[in-house]
Amino acid sequence: MTVRTYVRLFVAGFRRQSTYRLAAFGGLVANATFGLLKVALLFAAVRTSGGELAGYDVAMMSSYIWISQGLLGSINLSGRTDIADRIRTGDVAVDFLRPVDVHLASVATEVGRSVFALIPRGLPSVAIGAVVVGMAVPDHASAYVLGAVSLFLAIVVSATTVYLVGAAGFWLVETRGVAILYMVVSGFLAGLFVPIGLFPGWLHAVATATPFPSMMMYPVDILSGRVEGLASLGIVGLQLFWVGTTVAAGQLATRSGRRRLEVQGG
Template identity: 45%
Template sequence: MPTYWSIASASFRQYSTYRMATAAGVFTNTIFGFIRASILFAAITTAGGELSGYTIAQAATYVWLGQALLAPIEAFGTREVSQRVHQGEVAVDLLRPTSFLGLYYAQKLGRSAFLLLGRGIPPLVIGALVTGLALPEDPLSYLLGAFSLLAAITLAFLADMMVNLAAFWLIETRGLTVVYTAVMNLLSGFLIPILWFPDWLLGIARATPFPSMIQTPIDTLSGRITPLEALPLLGVQAGWVLVLAVAAHLMLRLGVRSMEVQGG
C-alpha cells in the first residue's frame, strides 16, 4: 500500500507542474459550461420552467458538476497504455514488482485528485457565482457523493483500460477510442441528463456502466436524489466496478499470454 500511495503522490506532483495547461483547461471548461448551460436553460424555459424534473437551478448544478468532473474522470479517455503495448514498453511494466493495473490505477487517482482541485473546482465556483447552484441540504449527500465520485473514477479507469488493452490484438486503437468516447459521453449523461432520453435509449443507457460514471455522482452530489435514493445507485456502481475489474484482469492475462506466444 505505501508503494501505491507513493505512486499516486508522485502523479499528483507531476500534474501540478503543468500550470499553463491547467489554466487553459479551466478556461475551456468554463466556456463550455456556459454554452451547455445556455442550451439547457433554453430547453427548460421552452418546456415551461421544468423538464423531466429539472428546473433552471438544477440544470445549472448538473452542468457545472459535469464540467467539474469531466477532467478527473477523464471522460475522453487516454492512450498511454495502448501506445506502450504497440511500442513494446509494456514488457517493462509487467516486470515491475507492482500489479500492472494497480500501478496505473494509483497514477490515475493521483492525477484525478489534482485535476479535481486544479481544473474541476474553479469552473464550479465560477458557475456558482454566475448562475447559482442547487446544493443538497443533507450532509450525507456530500459523503455519499464522495464515494460515488471515487466509484465513477474507478469505473472510467477500468473501462478506458479495457479499450487500451485491446492494443494486444489491434494494430491501431484510435478508432475504438473514438467510438468509446462518443458512446460514453452520450450514455453517461454528460451531454444531457439521461432522463431526457426517449424510453428506448434510456433503457440502453441503464444497461451499461456509463451512467454510473457521470449521472450518478452528479445526482448524488447535487442532492437531486435523496441519500436513501442514492444508495441503490451506489450499489449499481459497486457491481459495475466488480464486473469491469474482472473483465480488465481477464483481458490483461489473455493479452500477456498472446504476447508470450508471439515471442514478445
C-alpha cells in the first residue's frame, strides 16, 4: 500500500511540472546558450592540446557538454526546495499529521518533477548537441541501460542530498546561507562547468569524496562511453552508496528535527 502512495506522489510531481511550459522553454534557452559557450571554450582547449585533453577528444567533450546541460533541469543545484520553505514557515507541522513519511514524500515529488524535466529540457539539449556539434556514444547497447539506471540514481541522489539542506532548517530556521553555499559547491564539484577529470589530483580527490559527481559527472561518463565495463558498474555502485547514505541521513534528520520543530506564528 505505502509504495503506491509514493508512486502517486512521483506522478503528481511529474504532472505538476508539465504545466509550466514557458518555464521549460526558458530553461532550454539557458541550457543551449551556456552549452554553446562551453563548446567554444572547451573545444578550443582540446584543440590547442593537440586533439586530446585529459582523455577527452572533441566528440567526447561534446557529449559531456550536452548531456550535462540536459541534466540541469533535473538536478537541483540551487539548494532551494519547497520543503525548506515549509520547514522555515512551520507548515511542515501539517505534513507531519499526514499518514506518509515526510522525508520520502518530499523526495518522491522532487524526483517526479525532475524526471519530467528530462522531456522538455534533457532531450532537446542532447538533440541540439547531436545535430549541431556531433557527439560520442557508447560502443555497447548495455551501456545505455546502465546509463539510464545511473541517470535515475543521479536524480535521486540530487533530491535526497538537497533535502538535507532543507532539513538543516529544523535547527537553523533560515537556511538561505546554507543553500547558497550548496549552490556554489555542488555545481563545481558535480562537474558542471569543467569535467572533474580536468581537475588537479587533490581537487579531484575532494570532488570524489562528495555525493556531487554522482549527480552529474558519473551518468555523463557512462552515457558518453568514457567509462565502460566493470568501471561503469563501480560507478553505479558508488551512486547506490550515496543514495543509501543520504536517505539514512535524511531519515535521521527528519526524526530528530521533528522533536525540535518550532512552529512559526499561529
